[in-house]
Each structure stands twice: as C-alpha cells, then as structure tokens.
Amino acid sequence: MSKQTSRIYLSPPHMSGNEQAYIDEAFRSNWIAPIGPNITAFEQQMSEYVGARGAAAVSSGTAAIHLALQLLGVGDGDTVLCPSFTFVATANPIRYLGAEPIFVDSEPGTWNLSPIALERALRLETSAERIPKAVIVVHLYGGMANMGEIMEICERYRVPVLEDAAESLGSTYRGRQSGTFGAFGVYSFNGNKIITTSGGGMLVSDNTEALERAKFLATQARDAAGHYQHSVMGYNYRMSNVLAGIGRAQLEVLEQRVEARRAIYRRYEDTLGKMKSVAFMPELEGTRSNRWLTAMTLQCAGAETVIGNLLDELAKADIEARPLWKPLHLQPLFKGAAFYGHNEQGVSVCEELFRTGICLPSGSSMGTEEQERVIRVIAEVLGDLRTEKTEAAS
Ligand SMILES: *Cc1c(COP(=O)(O)O)cnc(C)c1O
Numbered sequence: 001m002s003k004q005t006s007r008i009y010l011s012p013p014h015m016s017g018n019e020q021a022y023i024d025e026a027f028r029s030n031w032i033a034p035i036g037p038n039i040t041a042f043e044q045q046m047s048e049y050v051g052a053r054g055a056a057a058v059s060s061g062t063a064a065i066h067l068a069l070q071l072l073g074v075g076d077g078d079t080v081l082c083p084s085f086t087f088v089a090t091a092n093p094i095r096y097l098g099a100e101p102i103f104v105d106s107e108p109g110t111w112n113l114s115p116i117a118l119e120r121a122l123r124l125e126t127s128a129e130r131i132p133k134a135v136i137v138v139h140l141y142g143g144m145a146n147m148g149e150i151m152e153i154c155e156r157y158r159v160p161v162l163e164d165a166a167e168s169l170g171s172t173y174r175g176r177q178s179g180t181f182g183a184f185g186v187y188s189f190n191g192n193k194i195i196t197t198s199g200g201g202m203l204v205s206d207n208t209e210a211l212e213r214a215k216f217l218a219t220q221a222r223d224a225a226g227h228y229q230h231s232v233m234g235y236n237y238r239m240s241n242v243l244a245g246i247g248r249a250q251l252e253v254l255e256q257r258v259e260a261r262r263a264i265y266r267r268y269e270d271t272l273g274k275m276k277s278v279a280f281m282p283e284l285e286g287t288r289s290n291r292w293l294t295a296m297t298l299q300c301a302g303a304e305t306v307i308g309n310l311l312d313e314l315a316k317a318d319i320e321a322r323p324l325w326k327p328l329h330l331q332p333l334f335k336g337a338a339f340y341g342h343n344e345q346g347v348s349v350c351e352e353l354f355r356t357g358i359c360l361p362s363g364s365s366m367g368t369e370e371q372e373r374v375i376r377v378i379a380e381v382l383g384d385l386r387t388e389k390t391e392a393a394s
Contacts, residue, residue, distance in 0.1 A: 008374060010320045011192040011293060014365040016253040022245030034219070036241030042248050043202070049251060050169075050177040052185065052204035054211040057239035057247070058218055061166040061188025061201035066093035067214045067237065068162050068184035068203055069134060074099050078133040081121055081159075083113045084327040084339060085350035086138045090164045091328050094136075102132065103329040105342040106350045110284050111295075112145035113137050114342040114349065115153060121340040122157045135161050139168035139178045140325070141359070142194070142261075142292035143281050147173045147181045162186070166201075169194055170258040170290040179204055189243075194257050194292050194364070195250035197243040258290045260364035264371060265291040268360060271375050272296065275382050277303070293359045295324060298382075303356040310358055310381050317377045324357035 026038055039057050047055040058064050074080055076098035082091050084103035091101045104121050107114035118135065125132055135154050137145050154161050161182030165171075168178040169187045179185025184207075187193075189200035205211050216222075221234025239247075265280070272278050277300035283289045298306055307323065314321045327350040329339040341348045361374055 005318065005373065008319045008361045008366065008370050009363060010322060010359065010361050012363045012365065013191050013196045013198070014257065014363060016249050018249035018252060019246045022248050023242055026242045026245050031241040034236075034238035034240055036244070038241045038244035038248060039239055042239075042244040042251070045248065045251055046187070046202050047204055049254070050180050050185070050204055052180050053206040054204065054208040056203045056211045056214045056218065057244055058201045058203060058214075058237045059239055060199055060237075061164075061186055061190065062089045062093060063218070063235070063237040064186040064188075064201040064203040065090065065136075065162070065164060066096050066235075067217055068186060069093050069097055069099075070217065071210050071213060072134045072160050072162065072183065074133045079125065079130055081118065081125075081132045081135045082328070083136065083138050083140075083350075084329045084348075085111065085325055085353060086140060086164070086328065087166075087325055088328065088331070088333070089166070090136055090138055091334070099133065101328070101334065101337055103327070103334070103337055103339040105340060105348045106353065107146065107342055108349055109282055110143060110146050111281055111349075111353060112140055112143065113150060115146055115149040117340040117342045118150060119153050122153065122159065124340075126157060131157075132159055135159050136164055137161055137182065138164040138166075139171055141281055141295045142168045142171050142290035144168065144171050144173045144178060144284055144287035144289060146284060151181055166190075166193065167292045168290055170254050172288045173284075174286045180206075183207065184210070189247055189250070194261065194290055195247070195254050197239070197247040197250065200239050200243050200247060257364045258288075261291040261362055262289075264362050264364075264366060265294045267368070267371055268294050268296070268375065272378055272382070275379075276300075278382070291362065293362045295357055295359050297324075297353060297357040299356065306381065307356060307358050310378060313377050313381050314374070317373070319361060319374055319377060321361065321374075322359045324354050324359060326354055327351055330354075 043055040078099040082101040105117040163182040163185040165179035166188035171178045187202045189197040218237035223229040281295040
C-alpha cells in the first residue's frame with residue numbers, strides 16, 4: 001500500500017491558537033454585532049502596524065475598495081485606471097459605481113502596474129479630456145509595485161492612488177508598508193490570504209475624516225438623528241466583532257507568517273530555480289515581498305503546454321496549484337474595455353505571464369515534507385521537458 005497523504009492546498013487558513021480567546025471574550029461580553037471592542041482594537045493595531053493614521057474594518061476587501069473609490073469621487077461615467085493583471089475584485093467596484101475601468105499592463109521587472117504604460121495612459125486619456133478619477137495599484141502575490149515611479153507619475157497628473165494591498169499585507173517598499181503610499185490602502189482577510197478573519201477587509205488612510213465617512217457609509221449612512229434618517233445611500237459593510245477577534249490574534253503572528261512564506265519561496269527557488277527554464281516573480285530592489293504565493297514562470301518553447309501538464313500532474317497528486325490571474329482585459333466581463341500595453345507593439349506582458357505562469361502551494365502551515373512532495377512532482381514534469389530539449393538539440 002502506498003503511504004497515505006493528505007491534500008496540499010494553495011493557501012489554507014493558519015490559526016495561531018489565540019483566536020478562540022478573543023472570540024470567547026466577544027461571547028462573554030455579548031458583543032455579537034458589527035460593533036464592539038475587538039473591532040476598535042483590531043483597527044488600531046492594524047493602523048499602527050502599517051503606519052497609517054487610521055483604519056476602518058469592513059466585511060471584505062472588495063467592500064473596502066468600493067468605499068475607497070466612492071470617497072475618491074468615482075461615479076457615473078467616470079474612468080479609473082486599473083492593472084489588467086489582477087483578481088476581478090480589484091475592478092468590479094469600479095462598475096458598482098457606474099464607472100469604467102481602463103486596463104494597464106504589467107512591467108516585466110515587478111509583474112505589477114507598468115509605469116511606462118501608466119504614463120502613456122494618463123497622457124493620452126488626459127489629452128482627450130477624459131481625466132481618470134483614480135489609479136488603482138495592486139501588489140500581486142505580495143510583490144511590491146514600483147511605487148517610487150508610480151507615485152511620481154500620479155502626482156504629476158494629480159490623480160489619486162488607491163492601493164489594493166489585499167495580497168501584500170506585511171510587504172514593504174524601502175521599509176514602508178504596502179497600502180500606505182496612496183490616498184487609501186485596502187487589505188483582505190479572506191480565508192486564503194496571509195492572515196484571515198474567514199472573511200473581512202480593512203481600509204487604511206492618513207485622512208481620518210475620510211475614514212469616518214467610510215464608517216458612516218458602511219453602516220447604512222444613518223444621519224445624526226434619533227429617528228432613522230438618511231440623506232445618502234449607504235451599505236451594510238462593517239466587520240463583525242466576532243471576526244475582528246480572529247483578526248487580532250492573526251495580526252499578532254503576521255511577521256511569523258511572512259517569514260514562513262518567504263522560507264517556502266526560498267525552498268522552491270533553491271530547488272526548482274536551478275532548472276534552466278524556470279523563473280520566479282522578481283522582488284524589486286529595496287522591497288520585501290510577503291511571498292503570499294510563490295509564482296513561477298517557464299521561459300521555454302511550448303511553456304503553455306508544460307504549464308498545463310504541471311497543473312494536471314499536481315492535481316493527480318492531490319496538490320492544489322493555479323494558473324496566474326487571467327488578465328482582466330481578456331475577460332468576457334470586460335469585453336471592449338481599453339487596454340494600455342507596456343510594449344506599444346506585440347504581446348502584452350500580462351498575457352505572456354498568464355500563458356507561462358503558475359502559483360504553487362505556499363501556505364505558512366505547509367511542512368517541509370509536504371513541500372518536497374510538491375517539488376518532486378514539478379521536477380518530474382520539468383525533467384521530462386529537459387530530456388525532450390536535449391533530444392531535439394542532438
Ligand atoms: C482577495 C483580493 C481582493 C478581494 O478581497 P475580498 O476580501 O476577498 O473581498 C481584492 N483584490 C485582490 C488583488 C485580491 O487578491
């Protein structure tokens with residue numbers, strides 16, 4: 001009989017053990033509501049950790065993006081610049097507000113928003129008198145975007161920046177936390193993120209007045225009156241006090257989680273990185289990625305087929321792996337949306353990444369033996385590739 005093995009997930013929740021104490025406290029005090037001491041404490045600890053003046057805990061990262069865009073004045077008929085290479089939740093809130101995304105390509109050096117494409121998009125859109133209301137920057141898989149250049153360009157065109165840091169909590173650029181460069185930063189605590197509340201999100205900013213407005217909008221926009229009075233449309237977007245308790249305990253171990261994910265990345269790099277066709281998501285100089293997911297590409301002929309084989313073989317071995325995000329400008333949902341490429345001609349950078357890349361299991365609770373199981377399957381598939389290459393060459 002073969003040894004029994006368990007399924008290896010891409011990024012499963014990893015509890016610290018302290019969560020239950022905060023949940024129990026919520027039960028003891030009967031704060032089973034979207035208000036209470038865990039929420040206040042979680043907001044304060046998050047804003048301290050990242051170095052922002054304030055924070056607002058909400059029900060999801062998507063809700064936080066929606067609120068931030070509304071606070072930036074995005075509305076009917078507006079446009080927002082947004083990376084194409086990201087999860088759909090980055091762009092959907094643009095549409096919630098009746099605005100349209102304009103997609104921008106990635107750059108090879110960070111896989112994130114290309115400053116070259118961004119500059120061209122801002123220049124051409126502005127000269128056509130379609131001044132975008134905001135620019136969304138994403139730090140994909142925890143890797144920092146080129147914030148120095150991006151902020152300089154956005155300041156030059158006076159367009160505010162919203163950082164979708166849903167995947168990058170704990171990542172830094174020259175020592176500064178992701179999510180603290182733009183007017184607003186957003187984190188996600190979905191079950192698969194580096195820390196989780198099962199579901200939840202956080203909006204951070206130095207503009208505490210705007211954050212008060214966000215909390216107002218997130219609690220049905222109730223005017224200051226004894227009776228129920230409403231002048232604007234709000235949402236039911238606040239985080240539960242029970243879940244904020246999970247968040248408090250998770251935040252206490254965030255640094256350990258970053259270290260664990262970085263160690264997992266290094267083990268992949270040390271083994272698979274030796275193979276000629278393998279490349280990993282680069283880490284921009286002066287930045288520290290939380291390596292939420294280890295993302296790998298194959299730089300060889302037929303890479304697309306090999307990635308397909310890899311996904312099949314990993315699935316057969318009960319290992320969860322995923323392709324990289326499919327660019328949003330290729331999604332049926334956004335058919336016809338504008339797209340600015342990094343290269344003025346030829347294949348876009350994000351399309352190439354999508355074709356040739358894969359995300360590997362990266363959970364902070366994954367043991368060395370489990371990771372070796374993943375590496376063995378990949379090495380076997382890539383080993384075949386190497387043989388084929390040698391045969392073709394001879
Ligand atoms: C997870 C994620 C979101 C959405 O966060 P939720 O908490 O799941 O709503 C947004 N953007 C990116 C890049 C994400 O990975």
